[in-house]
Amino acid sequence: MTRAAILLLCAVQALYGAGMRAGVARRDITPKIPVYLSGYASRNHASTGVIQPLWARALAIQGTSGGRVVVVSTDLIGFPPEVSEQVAARALRQFKLERSRLLLNSSHTHTGPVVWAGLVTMFDLSPEEERKLRDYAAQLVDDLVAVIGDALADLSPAEISYGFGQAGFAINRREPTDRGIRIGLNPSGPTDHAVPVLAVRDAKGSLRAVLFGYACHNTTLGGDFYQITGDYAGFAEAKLENEHKGVTAMFVQLCAGDQNPQPRGTLELAQQHGQELAAEVERVLKAGMGPLKGPLRVSYQETFLPFARRPRSVYEADTANPKAPPATVRRAWQMLDAIDTGRNVWQTSYPVQAIRFGRELTLLALGGEVVVDYALRIKREYPGEPVIVAAYSNSVMCYIPSERVLREGGYEAVDNLIYYGKPGPFEPGVEERVMAAVRQAMKSVGR
Numbered sequence: 001m002t003r004a005a006i007l008l009l010c011a012v013q014a015l016y017g018a019g020m021r022a023g024v025a026r027r028d029i030t031p032k033i034p035v036y037l038s039g040y041a042s043r044n045h046a047s048t049g050v051i052q053p054l055w056a057r058a059l060a061i062q063g064t065s066g067g068r069v070v071v072v073s074t075d076l077i078g079f080p081p082e083v084s085e086q087v088a089a090r091a092l093r094q095f096k097l098e099r100s101r102l103l104l105n106s107s108h109t110h111t112g113p114v115v116w117a118g119l120v121t122m123f124d125l126s127p128e129e130e131r132k133l134r135d136y137a138a139q140l141v142d143d144l145v146a147v148i149g150d151a152l153a154d155l156s157p158a159e160i161s162y163g164f165g166q167a168g169f170a171i172n173r174r175e176p177t178d179r180g181i182r183i184g185l186n187p188s189g190p191t192d193h194a195v196p197v198l199a200v201r202d203a204k205g206s207l208r209a210v211l212f213g214y215a216c217h218n219t220t221l222g223g224d225f226y227q228i229t230g231d232y233a234g235f236a237e238a239k240l241e242n243e244h245k246g247v248t249a250m251f252v253q254l255c256a257g258d259q260n261p262q263p264r265g266t267l268e269l270a271q272q273h274g275q276e277l278a279a280e281v282e283r284v285l286k287a288g289m290g291p292l293k294g295p296l297r298v299s300y301q302e303t304f305l306p307f308a309r310r311p312r313s314v315y316e317a318d319t320a321n322p323k324a325p326p327a328t329v330r331r332a333w334q335m336l337d338a339i340d341t342g343r344n345v346w347q348t349s350y351p352v353q354a355i356r357f358g359r360e361l362t363l364l365a366l367g368g369e370v371v372v373d374y375a376l377r378i379k380r381e382y383p384g385e386p387v388i389v390a391a392y393s394n395s396v397m398c399y400i401p402s403e404r405v406l407r408e409g410g411y412e413a414v415d416n417l418i419y420y421g422k423p424g425p426f427e428p429g430v431e432e433r434v435m436a437a438v439r440q441a442m443k444s445v446g447r
Contacts, residue, residue: 294358
């Protein structure tokens with residue numbers, strides 16, 4: 001080989017190596033035995049079968065400057081901090097993956113297992129049922145760490161592009177009534193019907209992975225359904241993977257706290273919504289998509305959101321009320337124990353994460369069950385370069401109401417905190433506290 005040819009080859013290799021790289025992996029995280037399913041307090045026994053396996057899927061991306069990020073999507077209700085903190089610590093120790101470079105998201109399916117210790121106030125579990133859930137959570141941590149490692153080991157040259165579509169089956173569920181806000185249908189309420197799509201192709205242009213999102217509660221199926229599925233999101237993932245053999249499809253839940261699928265209530269409707277969402281992703285894949293080429297910039301912020309303090313007498317009254325729902329009594333005993341032992345339950349840690357791809361796109365990940373007001377506000381405050389606002393990310397501690405929702409009351413502002421084992425509603429000002437962390441994260445990545 002001549003000197004000129006060698007120099008040309010080195011130049012090509014340097015240019016090729018400076019491009020984006022991606023790795024993909026997946027792990028089956030379906031419970032091997034019947035366990036309690038999460039999301040509905042009306043359930044009174046363990047699961048009765050599996051219609052669809054549940055998956056943890058990971059996408060590792062290495063930017064042009066060498067920095068890496070890993071996005072993990074799961075067909076689960078959400079990660080309590082007891083799980084996400086273990087996963088992040090082990091990913092740092094085993095793979096040198098900093099916390100700001102790991103995004104953990106859950107689809108929020110209500111036909112998946114309880115992820116201990118999240119939402120356990122919902123149920124009066126026997127010691128045996130609790131043991132099964134603790135064992136599942138321990139295995140889940142192992143599986144998540146493994147899938148992160150598998151994706152990082154799979155890194156290879158890649159082309160990554162993005163686009164946006166629309167799907168219309170989400171509806172605002174905060175229905176005003178003479179007795180206040182209830183969970184129902186509010187066609188005039190705010191929604192976000194955007195369907196963001198990221199396509200990952202190999203150096204030859206063949207599709208390897210597709211990441212997509214939507215802002216809609218993953219609750220087509222109700223509390224009377226005891227079989228394991230990923231609900232509409234799981235059916236959308238399965239549809240895309242069936243249509244594209246060897247491709248990994250990853251659903252990311254967006255700001256769906258006050259959004260429900262409509263219509264809902266049957267397995268057929270869950271499949272229908274999944275097919276609609278998958279069809280829109282297919283349309284976007286075939287349309288012109290914008291390339292992502294820039295370096296990766298990341299930020300991970302934690303703030304604290306305070307709850308309004310309530311006197312001990314409130315919880316004592318709950319324990320003595322024969323008409324109080326069982327979950328309310330369980331929450332009350334937890335709060336009394338916290339007060340007696342001096343544990344601080346009057347605030348919660350709250351994570352905000354930003355991943356920016358050059359100057360083309362920002363993925364913003366918020367913890368908790370975030371109502372759609374946040375996504376709409378963030379998009380207004382950061383026009384121009386698109387931003388994807390995911391929720392249910394890194395830690396799901398409770399619902400995160402906007403100031404409007406907190407003022408109006410209802411499930412997203414008040415009642416959910418019973419099941420999450422929190423003391424009561426947030427103090428006024430919660431929205432501005434969240435937005436201050438959002439602005440800091442966005443500033444850190446150059447927005």
